Amino acid sequence: MNHQELWKEIFGDTDKYIDYYFKEKAIRSKIYSIYEKGELASMAFFTPYEIVYQGELGFCPYIVGVATREESRGRGYMRTNIEQGLDEFREVGARLAFLNPADEKIYQPLGFLPVYYRRQYEVYGNKKKWFDVVSLSQMSKEKRKELEKFSCERLNASDLDLYMCHSAGYLAQLHKEMKALEGEVIVLWEDEKICGMAAYTREEDVYEVTEVICDPKDGRKVLESICAYLDEEEGKKVIILDGYFLGEVSGEGIRSVKCRKPYIMVKALNMKEEVTGLHVYINDIT
Numbered sequence: 001m002n003h004q005e006l007w008k009e010i011f012g013d014t015d016k017y018i019d020y021y022f023k024e025k026a027i028r029s030k031i032y033s034i035y036e037k038g039e040l041a042s043m044a045f046f047t048p049y050e051i052v053y054q055g056e057l058g059f060c061p062y063i064v065g066v067a068t069r070e071e072s073r074g075r076g077y078m079r080t081n082i083e084q085g086l087d088e089f090r091e092v093g094a095r096l097a098f099l100n101p102a103d104e105k106i107y108q109p110l111g112f113l114p115v116y117y118r119r120q121y122e123v124y125g126n127k128k129k130w131f132d133v134v135s136l137s138q139m140s141k142e143k144r145k146e147l148e149k150f151s152c153e154r155l156n157a158s159d160l161d162l163y164m165c166h167s168a169g170y171l172a173q174l175h176k177e178m179k180a181l182e183g184e185v186i187v188l189w190e191d192e193k194i195c196g197m198a199a200y201t202r203e204e205d206v207y208e209v210t211e212v213i214c215d216p217k218d219g220r221k222v223l224e225s226i227c228a229y230l231d232e233e234e235g236k237k238v239i240i241l242d243g244y245f246l247g248e249v250s251g252e253g254i255r256s257v258k259c260r261k262p263y264i265m266v267k268a269l270n271m272k273e274e275v276t277g278l279h280v281y282i283n284d285i286t
Helices: 004-010 015-024 075-090 104-109 141-157 168-180 216-230
Strands: 030-036 039-054 054-068 094-100 115-116 119-123 132-135 162-164 186-189 193-202 206-215 239-240 254-258 264-268
Touching: 004 015, 004 039, 004 054, 004 115, 015 168, 015 264, 030 075, 030 115, 039 094, 054 075, 075 094, 104 264, 119 141, 119 216, 132 216, 141 193, 168 193, 186 216, 193 216, 193 239, 206 216, 216 239
Parallel strands: 054 094, 206 239
Antiparallel strands: 030 039, 039 054, 039 162, 094 264, 115 264, 119 239, 119 254, 132 186, 186 193, 193 206
């Protein structure tokens, strides 16, 4: 069994997405592995990301693909892989590591703390086109730089302690990832001015918007414009997995849900860092 086969067995992703991941993202990751009699038993992927942490540009690893085959569980392999990765990234200067937990109780003993809970919206109507919507794939290099500037300015203006640096390169990679999940990155315009961006996936005819960045004062119009672009069918549900930048949007056909499970957990890699109470916004898929 190789890493792709174990990934498929544990996570059940589509072949299209797994092919994308191992061609585009796994090659940038440090993969920690344990073998039994020559067979892969356990793995963890540490992918370095450019982040903004307390106003400074830096990097830290996003831990994904943590998996142990069923017959090899209970032997401490997951802890061994993760602790080795944390030690190595600490040595090269990373201040933090973060992950999206399947179960927060798994990672608490390793020192990871919950720092970000998503607020979701389920939309069953309210699909009015307030803004023009364009796919990132249709945008010129110059327009993509405008999107980079817009996204970074909105993130910076939100007084966040930790977020992904939304460079043009990051956004292009995000678009590829969404395409592998039957979605894309879209940009909302009004009179040659960017008013918002969103990333979404599609599975079995269900749309899930994984990220929205906009000025909260435009939240209602952005929400309705995204839903109008995705599906014109009246009453069909669109799920907004993260409504952080939408503000308090309410009304007929809109249901707000505060998630009880943390979306992001963080661990400080040195004694000087204090992660409790961090103001965090992270929505990457892997």
